[in-house]
Every structure is written in structure tokens, then in C-alpha cells.
Amino acid sequence: MTDSKQTAFDPHAFLLNAGLGKRLVHLKTKEALFVQGDVADSVFYLQKGRAKLTVVSNTGKEATITLLAPGEFVGEEAVAAIIGKRMATAIAITACTALKIDRKEMIRVIHEERALSDLFLAFLLARSMRTQADLVDQLFNSSEKRLARVLLLMAEFGKSSEPETLLPAITQETLAEMMGATRSKVSGFMNRFRKLGFIEYNGRIRVNKSLLNVVLHDQPFDHNALNADLYKRVKKPRFT
DSSP states (O other): OOOOOOOOOOHHHHHHSOBTTEEEEEEOTTOEEEOTTSBOOEEEEEEESOEEEEEEOTTSOEEEEEEEOTTOEEOGGGGSSSOOBOSSEEEESSOEEEEEEEHHHHHHHHHHOHHHHHHHHHHHHHHHHHHHHHHHHHHHSOHHHHHHHHHHHHHTBTTBSSOOOBOOOOOHHHHHHHHTOOHHHHHHHHHHHHHTTSEEEESEEEEOGGGHHHHHOOSOHHHHHHSOOGGGGOSSOSOO
């Protein structure tokens, strides 16, 4: 008797393994997954490493839009109804492994596999909310709070029970681009955060939980530094 039961589709296995219409790519630091202006013909799923998304204006000014962590898609514009061009450049800031999924294969599996389409939709919604939060951050928050939020997002506080407190190597120039400030301002804020015990900074940055005080409260830093760790009283930080 032939067993007609089909193996249940596993979206995580799909995103980890190469196959028809998808392949693994390995990048060294500063190598690009794709470049602004390229044809958007594939979606990438970052398995390992960290990357950043940047844009360059017509006058040559570069800005960092966001940082990418393992478990995130990038290049999702490839599934649009009409094939367009990349609006940004995705560059590895550490050694990365990513699954490159051809546009046709990504569209097929979204249409045919509910588990993958649900996962992808959840990612798109989270990315949209993150983008809105970034805009609000730029419009209404102080430079110090914007820097604190960027560092906490990089450390993935609130995303998991065990945040990556030691950040990947990142320059003050990149931090300045992300928060819309000058490098000199970032340097001053970083020194202040270090003196107050919010971070450790010796080549690479280690983020301490006390930095949450800057984002969750509008009290002066000096006052926050004297308080008990407020993180223990907050179940869910109010940032995405």
C-alpha cells in the first residue's frame, strides 16, 4: 500500500537548506548581498552574522537605514508584483551566511505554504512597526535616547531572554548615520554612557541592562545611574 501522507512543510528547514531555486551564500566582512540599483530578483534570509542596509543619495551622501540580525529577511521588495530595482545596499558587517531565494521560488512557496507565508508576513509587520518606531525616534527623541535605542536594538534586548550584550564591531560613523547625528556627538554620548556604567567600550561595545533606563524614562542620566536596575521591573521594553 502506498503511503499518501505528505511530509508536513517545515518553514525553518526551508530557510536553512539550499535546494531548487535557493542557495547558500557566504560573505566576508564588507561584502555585499546586493547593491542599490541592482535588479530585485531574489530575497535573502540571514542565517548567521550581522549586516547593515544603507542608501546613497544622488550627491553621494550615505546613510545607514537599519542593522540586520540572524533570522531576518532582506530584499523583500523582490516579491512585489512588478520587478524593480534595489533601493538600498545590504553589506555584511561580520562574516555572514545567508540563503538566497530566487523571486519565483519565494513567490511559489508563499502561495503554496501557509506556514512560510505566515512567518514572512509576521516579519513584514515587525519590519513596518520598526520603521515607524525609527521615524518617531528621529522626530521626537533626544540624540542621547536615539543612540541608546540603537545600541539596545543591536544587543536585541527585549527580543530574547538572552540578549547579545557584546555587539559586533561597528564604527561611530555608522552609529552617527543611524541616529542622525555627527560622529563627535556620538563620541561624547558614548563616553558619557561608559562613565555612567551603561556600556563598556574597549574596541567593541558591551551593553548593560541599565541602558534601558535612558529609553524607558525621561529622567536625567545622573539620576538614573543612581537608581536600582529598572529592567527587573519591566517585563516588556517599550521599543521594537
